[in-house]
Amino acid sequence: QQQVKQSPQSLIVQKGGISIINCAYENTAFDYFPWYQQFPGKGPALLIAIRPDVSEKKEGRFTISFNKSAKQFSLHIMDSQPGDSATYFCAASKAGSARQLTFGSGTQLTVLP
Amino acid sequence: GAVVSQHPSRVICKSGTSVKIECRSLDFQATTMFWYRQFPKQSLMLMATSNEGSKATYEQGVEKDKFLINHASLTLSTLTVTSAHPEDSSFYICSAWSQRGNTQYFGPGTRLTVL
Numbered sequence: 001q002q003q004v005k006q007s008p009q010s011l012i013v014q015k016g017g018i019s020i021i022n023c024a025y026e027n028t029a030f031d032y033f034p035w036y037q038q039f040p041g042k043g044p045a046l047l048i049a050i051r052p053d054v055s056e057k058k059e060g061r062f063t064i065s066f067n068k069s070a071k072q073f074s075l076h077i078m079d080s081q082p083g084d085s086a087t088y089f090c091a092a093s094k095a096g097s098a099r100q101l102t103f104g105s106g107t108q109l110t111v112l113p
Numbered sequence: 114g115a116v117v118s119q120h121p122s123r124v125i126c127k128s129g130t131s132v133k134i135e136c137r138s139l140d141f142q143a144t145t146m147f148w149y150r151q152f153p154k155q156s157l158m159l160m161a162t163s164n165e166g167s168k169a170t171y172e173q174g175v176e177k178d179k180f181l182i183n184h185a186s187l188t189l190s191t192l193t194v195t196s197a198h199p200e201d202s203s204f205y206i207c208s209a210w211s212q213r214g215n216t217q218y219f220g221p222g223t224r225l226t227v228l
Contacts, residue, residue: 041222106156
């Protein structure tokens with residue numbers, strides 16, 4: 001019930017294309033869904049996050065789409081750039097759990113120049 | 114965003130020695146910090162939750178006597194890997210919970226190599 005399933009495991013996109021990464025969760029108590037970006041040898045950095053009271057959140061080229069009934073959320077990277085090449089993790093947490101994050105397995109994104 | 118630092122960034126030690134890793138929240142107070150372990154091309158695995166002024170809560174399968182955690186102040190948590198062995202070699206990452214930001218901020222990680 002704590003699991004967050006992420007797909008695909010790896011993704012190759014041409015420069016300027018749209019990158020889409022999907023996550024699904026089981027625990028309906030989750031109420032916070034962040035996405036993290038991690039470069040090799042670095043810690044994860046918060047990219048964008050959403051709460052279930054909205055269906056979409058956009059920050060620059062990054063958009064989270066959230067489907068509460070399907071228990072799914074996805075990250076869309078518009079106009080993907082080579083500098084976006086990194087590993088992306090979705091995560092989820094619930095109130096009252098010291099905000100422990102349950103992470104997805106990660107998606108290695110490669111944006112070709 | 115908020116800044117979390119880790120020191121050292123990388124450490125190489127001999128088998129049997131102990132290694133201490135520091136995690137600091139630089140511009141906010143963190144009553145709760147987390148310690149993660151990450152193997153190459155894998156996700157982050159939560160090791161323990163560190164609460165200021167109290168004992169850490171360890172995840173199942175994590176040896177509390179091997180991975181000592183101390184959260185002595187609102188801005189500092191330490192992880193000590195005792196009697197390190199080659200299988201402890203990994204990337205250790207801390208995070209700090211920011212009440213103001215209502216999210217976790219991660220440190221840059223520490224690469225531990227045990228020879």
